[in-house]
Amino acid sequence: MSKTSREAEDEMLLSLRGKQTADYKDFLFIYKQRASADPYDAVQNPHGIINMGTAQSHLMAEELTQQLSRSSAFAFSKKYQQYYDFSGIPELKEAIANFLTRHMNPHKQLLPEYIVVMPGATSCIDALAHALCDRGDIIITATPSYGCIFRDVNDHAGVIVEPLNLVQGKDSKTSFILEAEALRTHIQSLKASGRRVRAFILLHPNNPLGDVYEPELLHDLMAVCTREKIHFISDEVYALSVFDEGPRFHSVLSLEAPDPERTHVIWSFSKDFNLAGLRVGVIVNVSPQVTSCLRAVAEYKCVPHIIQHAAATLLNDTEWCDKFYLPTNRARLAKAYKETCKRLEIMGAHVRKARAGFFVWFSVQPFMKENTEEEEMALQEEIMDAGLYIAPGTKFYCISPGWMRLVFTVPKQELNEGLRRLEGVLRRRQAMLKILKTSKCAESLEKK
Ligand SMILES: Cc1ncc(COP(=O)(O)O)c(C=O)c1O
Incomplete structure (x- = not known):
């Protein structure tokens, strides 16, 4: 006799929810595991994978x-x-308020009580989804986008990310451009189809594009969210990793928010302080209602006291942070970025200019037989077989196939070796495509 679905459910070891969490296949997570199972070391494991x-x-x-x-x-x-205090010890909240005041130029005095501390930006995103949305609600983000957000808001809170797809244009300058009007149209069409849109998450500076947005655009995006009564979440984990000389970065904290209670900023030690292992992130928001929810959520997501103290100690050495660490980090980012772009361009890849972050977003279309997701993934696998893990663009929900994100902030020797491995694959691909082209030409001549 066949089992009823209720009986089958009763026999499950995990809850349906637990099974969904266990089965979640996040590409960046799986490949990080794959790379760490056989990590490259110039002496101990020279054939290992460079991440x-x-x-x-x-x-x-x-x-x-x-x-x-x-x-x-x-x-x-x-x-x-x-x-x-699981939502953040006073010493750390004060140190963060001072630090962000020095570096983000807040429009309104940034008080320690606006801050909630959690284990990394990942927890902050999960907590905000829980606090602001109900199951099945929509959060919009522009894609290509740091892909984990899709999981972070969905796993516990059951929120669905609806991408605002930015696409490749004629050239780099017209590709992947974010516009407030497109956001407005997207929100309205989702609402018209009966969906409940609750928030927009802006990754600023952007991951994977490395874009830094003008204050006018930020104002316009905030105005759209205000008109549509949705929350505006600005993920600013790369705020102080802007390495380009051009116009400076403007945090949403530095602008007059049209709807302050629905405006939230996320920052973390993972990127600007290169301390992803410390697991310290923060949410800044002025709403007492939102804060009281986040403080309660922090009971389940707290950073150990000793780590909070260490983070505060680091920030409180203002001389070291402001005069040494941040400028030196930015100078090293700029140098590594420039060198990487130069090498990629010599290989014949098309680089889209970045101004911030740890990565280069570049097109591998010149090395593909056709612009399809399958071909992009096949190339990514070939690169992986050559001992280099770089992430394919479709895993950032990019709908224009043929882009990849390469992280250049690895140790210098690994950067050289990784780029050498990439060059090997791309050169082989070039040769293969040339043969293919010649044989196609010969075939068509024969037919004539
Ligand atoms: C834009 C963005 N937000 C959030 C995160 C998660 O950061 P954390 O390590 O602080 O959880 C990342 C990590 O790559 C990121 O790129």
Whole structure:
């Protein structure tokens, strides 16, 4: 006798929800695991995989280690044995408020009470989805986009990301352009089809594009959200990793928000401080209602007291942070970015100019038989077989196939070796495409 679906459900070890979490196949996560199972080491494992797919930085590794070991950041204290304010200890909230005030030029005084601390921006995104949306609600983000957001808002909160697709244009300058009007149209068409749109998440600076947006665009995007009564979440984890000399970065905190209670900023130690392993992120928002929900959520998502103290110690050394760390980091980002672009261009790849972040977004279309997702994935697999992990654009929900994101903030020797491996694959591809073209020409001549 066949089982009823209820009986089958009763026999499941996991809940349906738990199974969904367990089965979630996030590309960036799977490939990070694949790369870490056989990590490259110039001496110990020279044939291992070089990870230029995960957005983490090694550019300031020595200096950070020295700074955190020199200070009393991790000295154990009796107070760490007790409960504390899980939404962030006062020492850290104050240090973050001071730090962001110095670097983000807030329009309104940034008070420590506007801050909630959580383990990384990932937790902040999950918590905001929980606080602001109900199951089945929509959050919009522009794509290509850091792909984990789709999972982060969905896994616990059951929120669905509806992409605002930016597309490839005639050239780099006209490709992947974000416009407020397109956001408005997208929100309205979703609403017209009966969907409940609750928020827009802007990745600023953008991951994977490395774009920095003009304040006029930010104003326009905020105005659209205000008119449509949806939340505006600005994920600014790369705010201080702008390495380009051009117009400076404007945090949403520095602008007059038309709907302050529905405006939220996320920042984290993972990128601007190259400390993804510390797991410290923050949400800044002025709404007492939202804060009271986030403080309750923080009971399940708290950063250990000793880590919060270490993070505060780091920020409170203002001389080191402002005069040494941040400018040195930016200079190293600029240098590594420039060198990487030069090498990619010599290989014949088309680079889209970035102004911030750890990555280069470039087109591999000159090396593809046709512009399809399958062909992009086949090329990505060939690169992986050559011992290099870089992430394909379709995994950032890019609807124009043939783009990839390469992280250049790896140690110098790995950068050289990784680019050498990439060049090998692209040269082979070029030769193969040439043969294909010649044989096609010969075929058509024969037919004539
Ligand atoms: C735009 C963006 N937001 C959030 C995150 C997650 O950061 P965290 O390590 O602080 O959770 C990342 C990580 O790559 C990111 O690129």
